[in-house]
Amino acid sequence: MTTEHLVAQIHKKQSFLCVGLDVDLAKIPEHLLKEEDPIFAFNKAIIDATHEFCVAYKPNTAFYEAYGIRGWKALEKTIKYLNDKYPEIFTIADAKRGDIGNTSTMYAKAFLDDLGFDSVTVAPYMGKDSVEPFLAFKDKHTILLALTSNEGAFDFQTKEIEGKELYKHVLQTSKTYKNSENLMYVVGATKAKYLGDIRQIIPDSFLLVPGVGAQGGSLSEVCAYGMTNNVGLLVNSSRGILYASNEEDFAQSSREQAKDLQKQMKIELEKKF
Amino acid sequence: MTTEHLVAQIHKKQSFLCVGLDVDLAKIPEHLLKEEDPIFAFNKAIIDATHEFCVAYKPNTAFYEAYGIRGWKALEKTIKYLNDKYPEIFTIADAKRGDIGNTSTMYAKAFLDDLGFDSVTVAPYMGKDSVEPFLAFKDKHTILLALTSNEGAFDFQTKEIEGKELYKHVLQTSKTYKNSENLMYVVGATKAKYLGDIRQIIPDSFLLVPGVGAQGGSLSEVCAYGMTNNVGLLVNSSRGILYASNEEDFAQSSREQAKDLQKQMKIELEKKF
Numbered sequence: 001m002t003t004e005h006l007v008a009q010i011h012k013k014q015s016f017l018c019v020g021l022d023v024d025l026a027k028i029p030e031h032l033l034k035e036e037d038p039i040f041a042f043n044k045a046i047i048d049a050t051h052e053f054c055v056a057y058k059p060n061t062a063f064y065e066a067y068g069i070r071g072w073k074a075l076e077k078t079i080k081y082l083n084d085k086y087p088e089i090f091t092i093a094d095a096k097r098g099d100i101g102n103t104s105t106m107y108a109k110a111f112l113d114d115l116g117f118d119s120v121t122v123a124p125y126m127g128k129d130s131v132e133p134f135l136a137f138k139d140k141h142t143i144l145l146a147l148t149s150n151e152g153a154f155d156f157q158t159k160e161i162e163g164k165e166l167y168k169h170v171l172q173t174s175k176t177y178k179n180s181e182n183l184m185y186v187v188g189a190t191k192a193k194y195l196g197d198i199r200q201i202i203p204d205s206f207l208l209v210p211g212v213g214a215q216g217g218s219l220s221e222v223c224a225y226g227m228t229n230n231v232g233l234l235v236n237s238s239r240g241i242l243y244a245s246n247e248e249d250f251a252q253s254s255r256e257q258a259k260d261l262q263k264q265m266k267i268e269l270e271k272k273f
Numbered sequence: 274m275t276t277e278h279l280v281a282q283i284h285k286k287q288s289f290l291c292v293g294l295d296v297d298l299a300k301i302p303e304h305l306l307k308e309e310d311p312i313f314a315f316n317k318a319i320i321d322a323t324h325e326f327c328v329a330y331k332p333n334t335a336f337y338e339a340y341g342i343r344g345w346k347a348l349e350k351t352i353k354y355l356n357d358k359y360p361e362i363f364t365i366a367d368a369k370r371g372d373i374g375n376t377s378t379m380y381a382k383a384f385l386d387d388l389g390f391d392s393v394t395v396a397p398y399m400g401k402d403s404v405e406p407f408l409a410f411k412d413k414h415t416i417l418l419a420l421t422s423n424e425g426a427f428d429f430q431t432k433e434i435e436g437k438e439l440y441k442h443v444l445q446t447s448k449t450y451k452n453s454e455n456l457m458y459v460v461g462a463t464k465a466k467y468l469g470d471i472r473q474i475i476p477d478s479f480l481l482v483p484g485v486g487a488q489g490g491s492l493s494e495v496c497a498y499g500m501t502n503n504v505g506l507l508v509n510s511s512r513g514i515l516y517a518s519n520e521e522d523f524a525q526s527s528r529e530q531a532k533d534l535q536k537q538m539k540i541e542l543e544k545k546f
Contacts, residue, residue: 100423103295123396125396
């Protein structure tokens with residue numbers, strides 16, 4: 001999917017919501033456990049109920065690998081369902097991969113080609129030749145971890161190298177990578193005050209922002225500092241939407257949560273456009 | 274597996290060789306492609322032929338994910354075969370994972386508990402709460418990326434923070450993590466000269482050293498700078514062993530390669546013990 005297509009969808013739906021499909025069998029409604037594939041059954045219900053209000057879905061691969069073959073089958077079915085039924089939706093494999101060149105190519109092929117995701121998240125620690133194999137895929141996107149929303153982000157990401165934090169070096173250096181126009185970045189919303197600085201380095205790139213809601217980031221603040229003329233934002237919510245209820249009508253509750261976030265996003269978009 | 278057990282195996286076999294099971298269907302002998310599960314058939318033949326000369330096997334998960342469900346099945350079969358038939362062998366899931374706390378727990382459970390690997394490689398960029406969930410497993414090991422052997426290592430890992438390279442901060446900071454006694458580190462052999470510095474920070478920890486042989490590191494140099502009273506080294510070889518031949522008798526050629534490396538390792542061990 002091209003960035004232009006994504007931006008058009010955002011304006012059409014008046015939403016830049018991404019729904020994180022982090023399915024935990026211990027948390028889903030009990031009646032689904034009788035299904036042949038409870039993970040996919042849950043995802044399908046969530047997707048059908050929320051797709052009107054979001055522009056992206058993001059399964060985190062850990063939640064699927066945790067269930068072995070069964071989990072991988074559910075992941076395959078989920079991405080196939082999305083690509084078949086809702087091809088206008090942007091899909092993110094939240095895999096946080098990264099390895100030496102030829103090995104990164106294997107990961108890139110797996111997620112972008114074979115599974116057919118529009119994008120994959122990648123860890124920057126191993127540098128250029130671990131990231132560029134992902135960037136080589138046309139109309140696909142590599143979402144590089146820059147500043148994450150967890151406590152451990154302060155261990156290394158915010159440490160200063162020659163007067164500038166490591167995550168800023170990651171932003172700057174990655175701009176020199178081949179096909180860097182295919183880069184997006186993960187930036188934690190709990191650190192909205194950093195967004196101004198970040199926009200000085202990457203004024204136009206899309207940011208994937210986790211941590212709004214449950215983790216306490218403020219949507220208006222994120223938009224004030226992070227929104228560009230091209231929107232440039234995908235804001236993720238996982239647990240808040242997925243586990244809004246664990247009754248039979250859970251999908252309806254998820255829909256309400258997604259709708260509520262979309263309303264807030266519409267207000268933010270109207271401030272700018 | 275405890276570190277003591279690993280060290281005892283090293284002395285018994287006079288080897289600290291790790292064989293990287295990076296199976297590429299484009300490179301394995303053609304006659305195996307007729308097998309129901311060519312990846313597992315290849316791994317089984319390689320393991321049976323080389324196990325006398327090595328103490329560890331390390332499948333890189335990218336090579337399995339690249340084949341989807343089929344690849345995951347082959348990975349499951351491979352680790353099960355190792356645990357059933359050669360339980361004295363140390364196993365490494367070269368997965369380079371790392372995510373926020375509860376998500377890292379999912380990965381840790383998948384690789385260390387469900388699949389039953391003795392260890393897993395982890396990327397440090399997200400810091401403490403992304404690494405500690407892996408460290409919580411008793412008699413299991415977390416192999417943290419410190420200084421990798423690829424060109425991109427110079428993008429960030431060797432950049433100085435307050436007069437000290439990032440990878441040294443990773444070594445130092447990780448020592449403060451809970452259950453840090455379960456840590457080992459990836460250190461590229463192409464940078465043997467760094468090993469002296471590294472040993473000042475982590476005098477006793479095991480290092481997993483890729484890049485000897487094909488990537489040009491020198492075994493004697495690695496041992497001179499990196500070996501401890503507890504050996505403290507696992508040296509990996511992948512392609513040099515796996516693809517020594519693609520004839521019918523490929524496993525015999527792999528065995529010769531492994532045997533040759535074991536002989537060199539015996540010499541190094543005899544220098545010290």
